Amino acid sequence: MTKPVETDTIGVMSNTGPLMSAFQCGWTDRLDRYCSVIYITASELAEFDKHGWTEEIHRLMDDGLVAVVEPLTEQEKEEAEWVAKRIAAHPTSGDPDWPNHLPEAEAMVMMHQRTHLMFEQILLDEKAARHVAQEQGLGLTGFPGVLTTRGTGQLAHPG
Numbered sequence: 001m002t003k004p005v006e007t008d009t010i011g012v013m014s015n016t017g018p019l020m021s022a023f024q025c026g027w028t029d030r031l032d033r034y035c036s037v038i039y040i041t042a043s044e045l046a047e048f049d050k051h052g053w054t055e056e057i058h059r060l061m062d063d064g065l066v067a068v069v070e071p072l073t074e075q076e077k078e079e080a081e082w083v084a085k086r087i088a089a090h091p092t093s094g095d096p097d098w099p100n101h102l103p104e105a106e107a108m109v110m111m112h113q114r115t116h117l118m119f120e121q122i123l124l125d126e127k128a129a130r131h132v133a134q135e136q137g138l139g140l141t142g143f144p145g146v147l148t149t150r151g152t153g154q155l156a157h158p159g
Helices: 016-025 028-034 042-050 054-062 074-089 098-113 127-135 143-147
Strands: 011-014 038-040 066-068 119-123
Touching: 011 016, 011 098, 016 028, 016 038, 016 042, 016 054, 016 119, 028 054, 038 042, 042 054, 042 098, 054 066, 074 098, 074 127, 098 119, 098 127
Parallel strands: 011 038, 011 119, 038 066
Antiparallel strands: none
C-alpha cells in the first residue's frame, strides 16, 4: 500500500492520461525534467492498475517523482462529484457516466482545496475535463505540453 504524502514541494497535479502517455512512449524522463513532484489522487492508482501501468507508476513513486495526496474530505468528495457531473455533461465528453470522471474531478478539487501543496498546473488530456478546468481558472497542460517545453523548464499550455 502506498503512503499518502503531504508536503510543501512545488509540483503539478496530474490525471492518469498524461502519465500513461509518458509510459506508452517511454518518455517519463521528460516528466522529471519539468516537475519536481507530480501529485495524484489515491483513486488514480486503480486507474493505473486497470490499464496495466501498476509497475510503472510505483517505480515513479519509489523514485519520488510521483506522490499520492491524502484522501479527500467529505466536502471535497461532494465537490468532486459535482465536477465529475459537469465533465460528463460537457458536449465534448465521450462518456456521459459521471463516476468515470471522478479521478480527474478529484484532481481538480485538489487544485482548489490543497493550496499548501502549491500546484503550478494540472496535467489533463481529456478534452471535456480540460474545458471544465479552464472554466474553473486552473492552470493546465497535458502530455503534449510537457513534450513541447523544449528545455525551457516551464510547462507549456498546448491550447
